Amino acid sequence: MAILKVARLGHPVLRQVAAPVPPAEVTRPETQRLIDDMIETMIEYDGAGLAAPQVHVSKQIAVYAVEANPRYPQAPSIPLTVLINPRIIPLGEEQEEDWEGCLSLPDLRGKVPRYVRVRVEAVDRHGKRLEFTATGFHARVVQHETDHLLGKVYLERMRSLDSLSFLREFLRYQGRGSVIQE
Ligand code: NI
Numbered sequence: 468m469a470i471l472k473v474a475r476l477g478h479p480v481l482r483q484v485a486a487p488v489p490p491a492e493v494t495r496p497e498t499q500r501l502i503d504d505m506i507e508t509m510i511e512y513d514g515a516g517l518a519a520p521q522v523h524v525s526k527q528i529a530v531y532a533v534e535a536n537p538r539y540p541q542a543p544s545i546p547l548t549v550l551i552n553p554r555i556i557p558l559g560e561e562q563e564e565d566w567e568g569c570l571s572l573p574d575l576r577g578k579v580p581r582y583v584r585v586r587v588e589a590v591d592r593h594g595k596r597l598e599f600t601a602t603g604f605h606a607r608v609v610q611h612e613t614d615h616l617l618g619k620v621y622l623e624r625m626r627s628l629d630s631l632s633f634l635r636e637f638l639r640y641q642g643r644g645s646v647i648q649e
Pocket of ligand 1: 568569570571611615648649
């Protein structure tokens, strides 16, 4: 396992549409190693999620996990999930705005509207088909990560840049203890 270098905004890899992983490549050792390294990198930098383009690999792979933390009850626990070639289908029109951060945009936070309910279709790291409905914070994380696979970052999803804040000012003026970033 290895901690990988995280691409920051301005690196072209973050703006490319990531390539799908061919089914035969999912279980190959190099893909499995990349997934393990992405998980280790996400944990090392306290991310809620990480997409392969963020570690300079333009492939449709994303990982995420949120551990239950009694200090941040607004962030529900989400088990470690690996999504390969994900497809996201909004269920309904309803959106809600909440704060996001991103390991590729260090020390920034902004309010981003996301669909409240989405259907997720993907394959897992064993090549098994995954289908589930994600709601609320889980749906937010999935949309943030799959956006990275489309070459997008959360800034483009913001309705306005008025809420964009540095972390220090976010903590001071929004009074939010949680610093979830993906
Ligand atoms: Ni991100």
